[in-house]
Each structure stands twice: as C-alpha cells, then as structure tokens.
Amino acid sequence: MDRGLPDDHTVKAALALAVRAPSVHNTQPWRWRIADHCVQLYLDPARALSSTDADQRDMVLSCGAALHHLRVAFAALGWSAVVHRLPSPAEPNHLATIELVRHRPNSQDLALSAAIPRRRTDYRHFSSWPVPPGYLGLVSERAARLGAVVRQVSGTPRELLDDPLRDAAQRRAEDLEKYRLELAEWSGRHGIQDDVLAGGATRVRTDDEFPAGAFAGPQLTGEVHEPDFAELLVLGTSGDDRQSRLCAGEALSAVLLTATNVGLATCVLTEPLEIPALRPQVRAAGLEGYPQALIRVGWAPTSSDPLPMTPRREIEEVLDTIDTSEATAC
Structure with a gap:
C-alpha cells in the first residue's frame, strides 16, 4: 500500500491474525487481495464442501469471522477499518472491501487482538462453574x-x-x-x-x-x-x-x-x-x-491441558496478485 496507508508488512501481520478465524471444518474459504488503498475479501468457491454446506452459508459465515478478525488486528496495529460489504453486485464472491484510516488503539482493541491466537474450538466437557x-x-x-x-x-x-x-x-x-x-x-x-x-x-x-x-x-x-x-x-x-x-x-x-x-x-x-x-x-x-x-x-476444567493450535495455510496461499489498474479501483 502507499499514500500514507499501511505498508505491506503491517497488512500481512494483520492478515496473519485474520486467517486464525474459525471456519467450517477448517476449510479456510477466503482469498485476499491487497490493493494500493484497500484490502479486498473474496469467498473461494474452490474450498466448498458440497454435501456439508450446499448453500455456502457456513462459508460466508467463516469469511465474516475472518473479516472481523482482520478489523480487530488492524485496530490493534493503529488502523481503523471502513468496510464496504458486497460492493460488487456482479461479483457475489467479492464479500468486502476494507479501507483503512489512522486510529489510536484502545485497551479493547489490544485485548481482542491478543485473544485471537489464544482462541480455540473446545469440544471438551466444561466445568461446573457458572458463567457470570x-x-x-x-x-x-x-x-x-x-x-x-x-x-x-x-x-x-x-x-x-x-x-x-x-x-x-x-x-x-x-x-x-x-x-x-x-x-x-x-x-x-x-x-x-x-x-x-x-x-x-x-x-x-x-x-x-x-x-x-x-x-x-x-x-x-x-x-x-x-x-x-x-x-x-x-x-x-x-x-x-x-x-x-x-x-x-x-x-x-x-x-x-x-x-x-x-x-x-x-x-x-x-x-x-x-x-x-x-x-x-x-x-x-x-x-x-x-x-x-x-x-x-x-469454563474449561482447571486440570485441562492447553489445546493445540489447528493448522492454517500460509498467507501467500490465500493472497491473489492483481495488476496496478485493478489495485487502484477500490
């Protein structure tokens, strides 16, 4: 990115947290495009499970979770996200365009961002402690x-x-x-x-x-x-x-x-x-x-062992390369 917007290192750091989002059976059905003025989120139909998710409902939910993870990550890195959802009616798989403006992180931004790598899907039996x-x-x-x-x-x-x-x-x-x-x-x-x-x-x-x-x-x-x-x-x-x-x-x-x-x-x-x-x-x-x-x-039982982190694809595997003329059209 240029013109005072985040550099590529910052964007990729945010994306590294975004792809930690939960997805239907860990299919990770998202693709990202980095443009000069924005980040674009696309649903990847090649990751579909036709039997489990025939109408792509869970895929879109999964991409929504990744979109929110990205917003949280950017906020902690000093950038507020302005999201345009479904910006291209002719492209239903183009789910969002994210523009960024300077932002001073607050304690909530930092806390939620820190929660991203700690979050797990916990199938275990929970404890008898009530939830406040x-x-x-x-x-x-x-x-x-x-x-x-x-x-x-x-x-x-x-x-x-x-x-x-x-x-x-x-x-x-x-x-x-x-x-x-x-x-x-x-x-x-x-x-x-x-x-x-x-x-x-x-x-x-x-x-x-x-x-x-x-x-x-x-x-x-x-x-x-x-x-x-x-x-x-x-x-x-x-x-x-x-x-x-x-x-x-x-x-x-x-x-x-x-x-x-x-x-x-x-x-x-x-x-x-x-x-x-x-x-x-x-x-x-x-x-x-x-x-x-x-x-x-x-509450997980206090005697429970920490859950392992589930695998994710590398950032390079979920990034699309676009030419300059496309990149400026955010």
Whole structure:
C-alpha cells in the first residue's frame, strides 16, 4: 500500500491474525487481495464442501469471522477499518472491501487482538462453574453492534433444541464415511491433506447434553468428573441473505474473541444448521429471526491441558496478485 496507508508488512501481520478465524471444518474459504488503498475479501468457491454446506452459508459465515478478525488486528496495529460489504453486485464472491484510516488503539482493541491466537474450538466437557451473567451480556452487546442478536437458551427452548442437536450428531455419525470421503477428496484436490481432517477422530459424544461433532479428537472425550454448566447461546439475524450471513460471521467472531478474552472456553455447534431439515426445529425453539450459529460457552476444567493450535495455510496461499489498474479501483 502507499499514500500514507499501511505498508505491506503491517497488512500481512494483520492478515496473519485474520486467517486464525474459525471456519467450517477448517476449510479456510477466503482469498485476499491487497490493493494500493484497500484490502479486498473474496469467498473461494474452490474450498466448498458440497454435501456439508450446499448453500455456502457456513462459508460466508467463516469469511465474516475472518473479516472481523482482520478489523480487530488492524485496530490493534493503529488502523481503523471502513468496510464496504458486497460492493460488487456482479461479483457475489467479492464479500468486502476494507479501507483503512489512522486510529489510536484502545485497551479493547489490544485485548481482542491478543485473544485471537489464544482462541480455540473446545469440544471438551466444561466445568461446573457458572458463567457470570455480565459476561453473557457483554458478548450479546458486542454482537448487537454488528447486526446480530445473541440469546441465552434455557428452560423449555433449551429442551426443544435437544432433539435437533442429537439428531444432527446421529446423522453425521451414520453418514461419517461418505462425509469423510468428501473431505478427503476436497483436501486432495487442493493439496491440503491435514487442515480439514486435523482431528482425525470418528467418535461422537452422544452422551453429552449437546453432543460435539464427529471430528472432535478422541483425546477430548475422556472421563467426566463433574457436571457441565456450559451456557448455550444462539446467534441469529433478521435476514438470511448473503449480507446477513456475512454480518453473522463478524458477530460470531466478536462473541468468540470476547469470551476468550475473559477466560471462557467456546465451541461452535455447526451440525444442526448444516442440515436444512433441522433448521426449522431450531427456529421452533422460540428463537427470533434466522439462527446462524449455536455456541457453547463455559469454563474449561482447571486440570485441562492447553489445546493445540489447528493448522492454517500460509498467507501467500490465500493472497491473489492483481495488476496496478485493478489495485487502484477500490
């Protein structure tokens, strides 16, 4: 970049944090373009899982999470992001253009940025410590700023969610071989053998209140010594179009980073919303709008070992080169 905007080193430092965002089965479905005056975010359809995410809903959510991670990273580096979402109607995969202006980082910027490398998807049984209501209020407030609603699910609505969650886990368990074949075929096509199948497990914890996905590592399903007091949150939007899903991904990132910053463990439950037939059941639980993500939030047991960092592609693998005439048209 030039004309007083971040240099390439700063931009790539921000992108290195952006690609730490969670994505559907770690497919990392984003591509970035660095121009003279902006950064552009594109959805990469070559990373699609046609069986798991036929309508690309989870892919767009994943890109939204990466977009928010990028904004957080830039803010900590001294740049505020002005985001133009879906700026090119003729190019539906062009999800955002990010322009940058000087910004003085505040304590929140630094705290959320520091949470990025610490955040993990934690499939383990959580502890019996209750989550303070103030923490739940904080994540809801930050999601609301990004156009999403976060609701704590308890009582009867939580009981209504039990069936679709268990149904989704069971369907994935029954269809696991076909599911893994698709993932293996996808990873082979794109030269990535380990990023999607990093968990390598074939077990589903159907004895938990809300079962974890089929790809939780077997080392995460060990003996349970206390009740799990995790809260279940649902993140929803008023619409279900591409922009709504992109904003939902940004809000999901805000929830996860906020929770990580205060010490909470999180796990996004994707299976019930990956199966179209189960989405109405989630809405029937009395949830407003369109549910985009279900999130378990709680305290990891103090005796738990740190979770390993899941693999990510190198920055050079997700950057596109564009010529000068394109680069100036932001």
